[in-house]
Amino acid sequence: MSELMSKARELDAADELSGLRAKFVLDEAVYLDGNSLGALPAAVPDRMQDVVRRQWGSLRIRSWDESGWWTAPERIGDRIAPLVGAAPGQIVVGDSTSVNVFKALVAAVRMAAGEGSVAGEGSDGRDEIVVDATTFPTDGYIAESAARMTGCTLRPVVPAEVPGVLSDRTAAVLLNHVDYRTGRLHDLPGLTAAVHAAGAVAVWDLCHSAGALPVGLDEHGVDLAVGCTYKYLNGGPGSPAYLYVRRELQDRFDSPxxxxxxxxxxxxxxxxxxxxxxxxxGRVGTPDILSMLALEAALEVWDDVPIDAVRAKSLALTDFFLECVAAYVPEGRVESLTPAAHAERGSQVALRCEDAGDVMKRLVESGVVGDFRRPDVLRFGFTPLYVGFADVERAARVLAEVVS
Amino acid sequence: MSELMSKARELDAADELSGLRAKFVLDEAVYLDGNSLGALPAAVPDRMQDVVRRQWGSLRIRSWDESGWWTAPERIGDRIAPLVGAAPGQIVVGDSTSVNVFKALVAAVRMAAGEGSVAGEGSDGRDEIVVDATTFPTDGYIAESAARMTGCTLRPVVPAEVPGVLSDRTAAVLLNHVDYRTGRLHDLPGLTAAVHAAGAVAVWDLCHSAGALPVGLDEHGVDLAVGCTYKYLNGGPGSPAYLYVRRELQDRFDSPxxxxxxxxxxxxxxxxxxxxxxxxxGRVGTPDILSMLALEAALEVWDDVPIDAVRAKSLALTDFFLECVAAYVPEGRVESLTPAAHAERGSQVALRCEDAGDVMKRLVESGVVGDFRRPDVLRFGFTPLYVGFADVERAARVLAEVVS
Structure with missing residues (x-):
């Protein structure tokens, strides 16, 4: 057994979260794509049968009250709240991330235009929306629509340059907590403070951070936030997204x-x-109950799981992956795009690799599932709830075989 | 056995759709609330287990391709298409009805403002959105937002008065095919023609008609339409809605x-x-796969069911209900709000009744499930796929007992 295999075994033995793996349906593959679609929590299938057969099939319309369907968006929001550092009563679940970005950004512009303003969208001299130029595209497309519909100008800049472009013209700023491609963790407290210092409203997209690391929405005074639930929160394919509106701003939340x-x-x-x-x-139409109650069952795996422990394991996993890659993979064959500094790293590792599309195909065939982002990125997500250190060592070893 | 009971038996014996009831999970209750939440199609529970356990749990991320998740919105749209008289390739499923009303109405205003217009929303002199003043409220709220965000004025009028207010200022008109409260069927061909004659864009809400009667979207030149899938289409609680954009207009569909x-x-x-x-x-974000694939399974009950036969049975059911109510219920105790003329009747009967809230409570306790709409309406929906004539007779008989 190699040194790194022994080390993996030791790390797994010391892992206080290792028991959580049993709460998921997994097989012999190493699943490093939980940052795209989280694995199936074991409690979900039976819950879905109950929702479909009894709640819908037997109680039918009565379930809107008796099975708690009507209040599900807020109730499930409150289950997500502690994972992102929010007190209860500020998160509602429903619609897609894209739709929630639209709600949040338009509402942010209206807040920035001042109390009670209705016609004055984009007025008060605040007529710019700043958006992360490296964002997952949907945020950029939706931001463009929000700008167009509120009379604002869209200003795409890389996150590091955001503080430099803020001014008394800035209405709202839309940023990603973790970059979907590189896995870079952005400075949410510092950037939020800078946005506030400029008198603007801060909107954060938590898709790639919630469930993997502490977010601290309340603590850092974030104004609005959105996120999906099918990555590190394991809610299932296309499970509904969520919207956070800071309590002090709820009365000024003017939804489009x-x-x-x-x-x-x-x-x-x-x-x-x-x-x-x-x-x-923050709700809109009738909630999609089947998808929503699958998410509710999925969130039960988080009971008594401290998010700080999740973060510690996440960093240990990505550290160990980078260590194994450095040890196993021939020099120069891949290059990490993910920052080495913990303070700048989310829960994924992105490796640039010339023939990444081909390499990922062969990795998947060999039982190591990550994903490929064009043109040349191998993306590996590390879900601390069900990925172990032996998985990590194996993934790096198989990667080395594939690229050699 | 009373005369009406015998008649019910004969009508059931002659009903060519009676075999479809076996495709649903039903019990001894008379379920006349399928216009709020359709009953559970028997094929859905096993399909959901497959979707959850195998597609999500085992194939995981591969299902986006291998299980056809990615293309589900269009594929399921094409399953709905024949039910509303649309050729394939014009309907996409996803998001709630409210969100689709927003997409459709903003896009309609942009179409009305002329080809290639971007900044010119609400320009060209077309700056009015006409909306059904008796609409289910969400359409009115969303229309108000669409008007505000496109620089238009909202003009709520009852459908009968729509032709009289159309002018060269009208950009778009949002109408309901069937009134959610009274069950009145509006003249879709005539009103669409009037909207077109005024040079405006017609948007129809099909929530209370699709699956109960022929709509004829293509035939009547409807521009845009939206509808929910959890009423007569039996897709499950909060199942995703759909959006129709007429083929000739698709290239001009400019989504907000x-x-x-x-x-x-x-x-x-x-x-x-x-x-x-x-x-x-017409898509937006990641589709909610669990809710969407439950809908897909639910739509299979429509295979080889001619919508004209559904309409014929629907009218026979509501005719017979009105006949039984007239025979059984003491004169003056209830009053029908639903038009007697077939051409003006959807698939529900709304009865005004002074103590409707109380009456509906006791009806439900007696195994007859309809719903109550404030302040004084008993609403009974007749789903031709699973409601029979004996159900109808029993419902009227129990109603008579309850109100006597």
Whole structure:
């Protein structure tokens, strides 16, 4: 047994989270794609049968009350809240990440335009939306639409340059906590403070950080945030996203999608819109119950799991992966795009590799599942809840075989 | 046995659709709430187990290709298409009805503002959105937001008055095919023609008609349409809605929610948005696969079911219900809000009843499930796929007992 294999064994033996793996359905493959689609939590299939057969099939319409369907968006939001450092009552689940980015960004511009402003979107001299130029594309596309529809100008800049472009023209800033491609962790506290110092509203996309590392939304005064639930939160394919609106801003949250679910009296069927108070104001239409209740079951794996322990293991996993890659893979064959500094690293490692598409195909055939991002990136996500150190060592070893 | 019971028996014996009831999970209750939440199709539970256990749990990320997840929105749209009289390639499934109303209405205003217009929203003198004043409220709320964000004025009028307010200022008109409260069927061909004659864009909400009666989207030249799938289409609680964009208008569909799923090359991760051609342009973010594939299984009950036969049975059911109510219920105790004329009737009967809330509670306790709409409406939906004439007779008989 090699030195690194022994080390993996020791690290696994000392891993206080290792028991969580049993809460997932996994096989002999090394699954390093949980940053794209989280593995299936073992509790989900039976829960879905109950939701489908009993709640829908037998109780039918009564389930909106009796099975708690109606309040699911807020209830499940409150289950996500501790994972991102939010007190209860500020997160609501529903719609896709893209739709939530639209809600958040338009609402942010309206907040920046000042209290009570309705027609004054993009007014008050604050007519710029700053967006991460390296963002996952959907955020950029939606930001462009939000800018167009609020009379703002869109200003794409790399996160490091954000502080330099903030001004009294900045209405809102949309940033990613972790870069989807490189795995770089951005400075959420520092950038949020800079946005606030400029008098603008900070919107964070947590897709690649929630469930992998502490976010501290309340602590750092984030204004609005969105995230998906099918990566590190394991909610299932296309499970609904969530929206965080800081408590102090909820009364000023002026949604561009004021559906009947966000009305203060949804069943009053009143022709005039009067928004609900609190997190439900972020709702829109009828929630997609099947996807949502699968997510609720999936979130139960987090009971009593401290997010700091998750972060510690995540860093140990990525450290160890980089160590194994350096030891096994021929010099110059791959190059890490992920920062070495812990403070700048999310829970993935992105390796540049000339023939990455081909290499990933062969990795998958050899039982190591990551993903390929064009043109030349091998992306490996490390989900601390179910990835172990022996997995990591094996992944690096197979990678070395494949590229040699 | 009473005369009406005998008649019910004869009607059931002659019903060519009666065999479809076996494709649903039903119990001894008379379920007349399928216009709120359709009953569970029997094929859904096993399909969901396969989707959860094998597609997600075992194939995981590979299912986006291998299980057809990625193309589900268009594929399932094409399954809905024949039910609403649309040729393939014009319907895409995803998001809630409210979100789709927003997409459709903003896109309609942009179409009305003329080819290639970008900044000119609400320009060209077309700066009014006409909306059904009796609409299910979410359409009104969303229309108000769409108007605000495109610089238009919102003009709510009852459908009968729509032709009278159309002018060269009208950009778009949002109408309901069937009124959610009264069950009144509006004149889709005539109103669409009137909207077109005024040079405006017609948007129809099909929530209470699709699956219950022929819609004829292509035949009548409807421009855009939206609908939910959890009523007469039995897709499950909060199953995703759909969006129809007439083929000739697809290239001019300029979405306010241009998420990465609507990009011509979604995995190109390109910073610039270039919309896909065809129905996928109506997509936004990652589709909610569990809810969507439950819907796909649910739609299989429609194989070889002619929508004209569904309509004929629907009218026979509501005719017979009104007949039984007239025979059984004491004069003056309830009053039908649903038009007697077939051409003006959807697939529900709404009865005004002073103590409707109480009455519905006792009906449900007695095994007859409809719903209550404030302040004084008993609403009964008749789903031709699984409601029979004996159900109808029993419902009227129990209603008579409850109100006497």
């Amino acid at each position: 999608l004021p559906g009947w679910n966000s009305h203060t009296e949804p069943f009053g069927m009143r022709p005039d819109y009067e928004p609900a108070t609190g997190a439900p104001r | 929610l241009p998420g990465w799923n609507s990009h011509t090359e979604p995995f190109g991760m390109r910073p610039d948005y270039e919309p896909a051609t065809g129905a996928p342009r």
